[in-house]
Amino acid sequence: MGRSRTDIKLNLKKRLQNCSREKYSSSKDPENLNWLVPPCSQKSNTGAAASSIKEEESREKPTTPSTPQVQRTATSNTVLAKSLPFSMDKSELIEFFKQAGEVVDARCNWDNKKRLYIEYATVEAANKALELDGQRNIRVYPVRLTTGASKILVAKNLKPSITKSQVIEFFKQAAVISDVRFSFTENGDFRGHCHIEFATEHGAKNAAKFNGEYLLDRPVWLCS
DSSP states (O other): OOOOHHHHHHHHHHHHHHHHHHHHHHHOOTTOOGGGSOHHHHHHHHHHHHHHHHHHHHHHSOOOOOOOOOOOOOSSSEEEEESOOTTOOHHHHHHHHTTTSOEEEEEEOTTTOOEEEEEESSHHHHHHHHTTTTGGGOEEEEOOOOOOOSSEEEEESOOTTOOHHHHHHHHTTTSOEEEEEEEEOTTSOEEEEEEEEESSHHHHHHHGGGTTOBSSSSBOEEEO
């Protein structure tokens, strides 16, 4: 007769018990002690080890030095002011910039007040004026004046209605002019500046002294 169902169940139960004992005993490998540590402790140890590795990598990783801020320095006694409040008139603006030092002259198109050039008695005062940048939302920039190192100068802040003959008449007091080239947009509108080519570098240097002089009620600013 075949074995009863009870015998078959007992046989299967014994086999399962034997398999469990073999697996448990094999886990107790003397070289592998992880079986002694509860699973939660193993996770915490693993996390601590990973954290330690990250700390070592961060210490070994070279740090990039931060880029130093570039400080603006005035090389002349003139500064340029923009974003002028329309609520301030000429006397108020001059009084504002007197905080930095003695103001010799203030040149601006007072109709729109887009730009104001402030000339100080000294370069030191112009440097102090740069510290006023941002106050009352006024932006202050240093002005680099040309030394006339080449034969060509760029004249800026010119009146839209100005002609070449008027530019030549103004600058011929300084030196002989070879050519005057106006700058226009793609639509043909005058950009407000022109290139003036002199016969010699010495002539351009003499013409640089006209920087800030008025031409058709506007101060002309020169750069090379």
